[in-house]
Amino acid sequence: MKPPAFEYVAAGSVDEAVSxxxxxxxxxxxxxxGQSLVPMLNFRLLSPAVLVDLxxxxxxxGVSEHEGGLRIGALTRHRTLETSEIVKxxxxxxxxxxxxxxxxxxxxxxxxxxxxxxxxxxxELPTIAVLLDAEIEAAGPKGERVIAAQDFFESALSTTLExxxxxxxxxxxxxxxxxxxxxxxxARRSGDFGIAGVGVTIALDGNAVAEARVALLGVGQTPxxxxxxxxxxxxxxxxxxxxxxxxxxxxxxxxxxxxxxxxADYRRHLVxxxxxxxxxxxxxxxxEAAA
Amino acid sequence: MNGTLRISLTVNGxxxxxDVEPRLLLADFLRETLGLTGTHxxxxxxxxxxxxVLLNGDSVRSCLTFAVQLDGAEIETVExxxxxxxxxxxxxxxxxxxxxxxxxxxxxxxxxxxDLLKKYPLASDEEIREGLSGNxxxxxxxxxxxxxxxxxxxxxxKTGDGGKP
Numbered sequence: 001m002k003p004p005a006f007e008y009v010a011a012g013s014v015d016e017a018v019s020x021x022x023x024x025x026x027x028x029x030x031x032x033x034g035q036s037l038v039p040m041l042n043f044r045l046l047s048p049a050v051l052v053d054l055x056x057x058x059x060x061x062g063v064s065e066h067e068g069g070l071r072i073g074a075l076t077r078h079r080t081l082e083t084s085e086i087v088k089x090x091x092x093x094x095x096x097x098x099x100x101x102x103x104x105x106x107x108x109x110x111x112x113x114x115x116x117x118x119x120x121x122x123x124e125l126p127t128i129a130v131l132l133d134a135e136i137e138a139a140g141p142k143g144e145r146v147i148a149a150q151d152f153f154e155s156a157l158s159t160t161l162e163x164x165x166x167x168x169x170x171x172x173x174x175x176x177x178x179x180x181x182x183x184x185x186x187a188r189r190s191g192d193f194g195i196a197g198v199g200v201t202i203a204l205d206g207n208a209v210a211e212a213r214v215a216l217l218g219v220g221q222t223p224x225x226x227x228x229x230x231x232x233x234x235x236x237x238x239x240x241x242x243x244x245x246x247x248x249x250x251x252x253x254x255x256x257x258x259x260x261x262x263x264a265d266y267r268r269h270l271v272x273x274x275x276x277x278x279x280x281x282x283x284x285x286x287x288e289a290a291a
Numbered sequence: 292m293n294g295t296l297r298i299s300l301t302v303n304g305x306x307x308x309x310d311v312e313p314r315l316l317l318a319d320f321l322r323e324t325l326g327l328t329g330t331h332x333x334x335x336x337x338x339x340x341x342x343x344v345l346l347n348g349d350s351v352r353s354c355l356t357f358a359v360q361l362d363g364a365e366i367e368t369v370e371x372x373x374x375x376x377x378x379x380x381x382x383x384x385x386x387x388x389x390x391x392x393x394x395x396x397x398x399x400x401x402x403x404x405x406d407l408l409k410k411y412p413l414a415s416d417e418e419i420r421e422g423l424s425g426n427x428x429x430x431x432x433x434x435x436x437x438x439x440x441x442x443x444x445x446x447x448x449k450t451g452d453g454g455k456p
Contacts, residue, residue, distance in 0.1 A: 002314065002319070002335070003314045004314065005312070005313070005314050008313035008357070010360070031360075034355055034356065034357075034360075035352075035355055038316075038336075038337070038354070038357075039336035039337050039355065041314075042316075042335050042354070043336060051313065053360055079349070103425025104403065104410070105340065105343050105349075105406070105425060106337065106352065106355075106425065108346075108350055108351055109346075109349075109351050109356070189424060191421075191424050191425050
């Protein structure tokens, strides 16, 4: 179908974009890459009075160093993240996840800010944000604030961002030196939203796990941190049974629902399988980093 | 209630200045406003890939982009590739390998192939299939399309020609 009629304003700055959102009081929507928004407009699931376009705002994209980690501008395209050398060096798990994001034509246009704000629980970037304890920068009429990724995602397609706020960037705090990682996702067709997925990091201190993180994709209303699985691994040394137990705990943490693409039971099973694989791969990488 | 806005953009090397309604999709701008009907409209929600064109050199879904956003942009459509009398090497490869039947997906397949050939080595069939996986074809079973893209990727390696396919 065709989208409903709306007014269009290309904002020249973040301040201007925020003022427009305030002025239109809940009737305006922000457009960045448009790869999630425009389908919803074409389906007429949304009919905003005004579209505020962020694409002309200078300086809103790009990857830069930030306190030992990285800061990614909200308007940074998926294609930039997919090919960024500094992302690959610092957060290879993000690089790995980008290989699962949609198709080239979508990656050329879609943005990290847009993906986070759209908050599809089956999308890769929200899951990576939760995995990496990302800090999401938001600008609003009262100024700027930083929202922890864990507090950002409220439910499917819903965030704690206010209607007059705009995400301007994402900070990824540095990972410990001896961190292994893995990202596993299963989809029926390459580039489709995953039926289930998991991102993990394992930091070793000697042979023992100093910190483990497990984040699940597509099996709940938001990305899910499987804290019980993380706790099982903490302080332990490598052991296949331990990994199996953590994978089981991750499967228990999933809150999947039945849909056309798979039953809840199937998704939960997938989480267990993918988590086991991911933990084994991440542990190997952590051991290599330590060697 | 919604006025039009003026945009000025280049399509296949030709400058156009048009007044557009904000909700006008790039796909409809190309087809309806400019009469460039080579770009096909399939699903209108970014899934089928039939409407793929190049925006400033990068492949995009023209059904997920508004014309009003594109002031100053450069667009290339399938009409930029070759003519019936003088096919581009990529189009020629599609013909030689029987990479189309009904032809509905072909403009999007071609423009996607152009961008894939520009950005990826396409050294394996897996990579070609992964690259084309965002474009749906209901006739060919994809094998002949993969054949055509592989032939162009290989010819490119042989001649060292990284130029326009």
